[in-house]
Amino acid sequence: MTFEQMWADLHPVGRSSSSGGYFRQPFSSAERECLAWFLEEAHRRELRVESDGFGNVVAWWDPPAPSATPGVLTGSHLDSVLDGGAYDGPLGVVSSLAAIDLMRERGVTPTRPVGVGAFVEEEGSRFGLACLGSRLATGVMGADRAAALTDPDGVRLGDAWDAAGLDPTTGSDLLAGVGCFVELHVEQGRDLVERERAVGAASMIWPHGRYRFDFTGQANHAGTTRMEDRVDPMLTYAATALAAAEQAGLAGQRATFGRLEVAPNGTNAIPSRVTAWLDARSGTDEGLAALLATIEERAHDRAASDGTSLSVTPESVSGAVAFDDDLTARIVAGHDWPVIPTMAGHDAGILAAAGVPTAMLFVRNPTGISHSPEESAPMADCLAGVEALADTLERLAG
Numbered sequence: 511m512t513f514e515q516m517w518a519d520l521h522p523v524g525r526s527s528s529s530g531g532y533f534r535q536p537f538s539s540a541e542r543e544c545l546a547w548f549l550e551e552a553h554r555r556e557l558r559v560e561s562d563g564f565g566n567v568v569a570w571w572d573p574p575a576p577s578a579t580p581g582v583l584t585g586s587h588l589d590s591v592l593d594g595g596a597y598d599g600p601l602g603v604v605s606s607l608a609a610i611d612l613m614r615e616r617g618v619t620p621t622r623p624v625g626v627g628a629f630v631e632e633e634g635s636r637f638g639l640a641c642l643g644s645r646l647a648t649g650v651m652g653a654d655r656a657a658a659l660t661d662p663d664g665v666r667l668g669d670a671w672d673a674a675g676l677d678p679t680t681g682s683d684l685l686a687g688v689g690c691f692v693e694l695h696v697e698q699g700r701d702l703v704e705r706e707r708a709v710g711a712a713s714m715i716w717p718h719g720r721y722r723f724d725f726t727g728q729a730n731h732a733g734t735t736r737m738e739d740r741v742d743p744m745l746t747y748a749a750t751a752l753a754a755a756e757q758a759g760l761a762g763q764r765a766t767f768g769r770l771e772v773a774p775n776g777t778n779a780i781p782s783r784v785t786a787w788l789d790a791r792s793g794t795d796e797g798l799a800a801l802l803a804t805i806e807e808r809a810h811d812r813a814a815s816d817g818t819s820l821s822v823t824p825e826s827v828s829g830a831v832a833f834d835d836d837l838t839a840r841i842v843a844g845h846d847w848p849v850i851p852t853m854a855g856h857d858a859g860i861l862a863a864a865g866v867p868t869a870m871l872f873v874r875n876p877t878g879i880s881h882s883p884e885e886s887a888p889m890a891d892c893l894a895g896v897e898a899l900a901d902t903l904e905r906l907a908g
């Protein structure tokens with residue numbers, strides 16, 4: 511099974527015929543189909559599959575004799591954002607399987623286990639919390655708190671686990687035998703394009719957070735309510751979104767309101783409530799805190815003049831993550847791979863923060879577009895990524 515064949519097999523799974531984007535939300539039929547595909551590929555390669563009570567899976571290529579050295583984990587995730595691209599996540603999983611094939615072709619015998627992992631709900635597109643599977647596997651999030659998370663239809667994660675036949679009380683010891691983690695990922699910017707390189711490695715992940723803004727006003731008639739009599743939370747939200755974009759732009763940071771719920775959501779009614787989710791990112795922890803403080807201040811000022819009220823709830827905040835310098839230096843030695851920061855979150859960031867020596871490899875994305883049906887990577891670069899990952903795993907476990 512070549513990389514191209516595996517890529518073609520996954521191509522239609524969860525793909526929208528109208529947009530060409532992917533809907534592979536955790537525990538949906540499309541995502542379960544991706545998982546079944548992964549298990550079949552693992553079986554085809556006679557890998558030993560381990561799974562945990564949360565939906566995370568690792569397929570191990572064991573050395574011929576038991577090794578006292580903990581394993582090298584690679585892999586990524588199979589879920590997507592809503593209407594996402596084909597590459598964010600699956601590229602790392604498919605490349606990992608192809609890298610094992612390439613190492614076998616090269617006659618490599620591993621001296622320590624090499625695992626291909628697929629972490630569940632990396633995007634937080636269903637239950638709202640990014641890197642949920644790796645947070646649970648590392649223990650930075652408890653199963654009880656996670657079980658109470660709900661999706662937009664009100665389904666509890668606990669019930670989704672049940673329906674998927676998972677038993678979260680069994681927990682996770684998937685990472686017990688992991689000595690280091692290398693995640694390959696499509697680049698989500700144009701750094702490698704500008705540097706004219708097909709492959710790079712990661713230095714750090716920007717601090718980032720998700721914050722829920724609840725704006726409350728007064729529902730009223732869109733025709734009969736004079737403009738000066740309104741208490742319209744949509745206006746407070748709109749002014750806040752503009753302020754966030756302006757502030758982030760001033761300091762080379764990022765601020766995005768990409769999700770909105772409006773009640774009652776009628777064309778001819780002033781809303782009673784607008785809930786909006788801010789995704790904010792910055793190069794430093796202090797920068798992120800300052801960005802949020804400014805956005806909140808401007809939102810409260812606007813709420814005061816609109817007569818609306820506002821509460822802000824941080825739903826998840828991840829600090830700066832520096833990847834393991836020694837591991838990264840070992841991986842890039844002798845290659846021309848630039849070491850670049852990323853503004854995107856990854857399971858690699860969760861494992862690194864939990865103390866697992868971690869590195870990342872990126873594959874060039876010609877447009878830099880990601881979290882979109884337009885996300886792409888040329889096949890030649892994907893194959894260069896497979897080779898880079900095989901070189902890396904051979905260096906760490908050959």
Ligand code: GLV
Binds near residue numbers: 632633853854855856
């Ligand atoms: C994950 O891809 C994120 O950066 O939100």
Ligand code: MN
Binds near residue numbers: 591598633854881
């Ligand atoms: Mn993503």
Ligand code: MN
Binds near residue numbers: 598599856
């Ligand atoms: Mn990803």
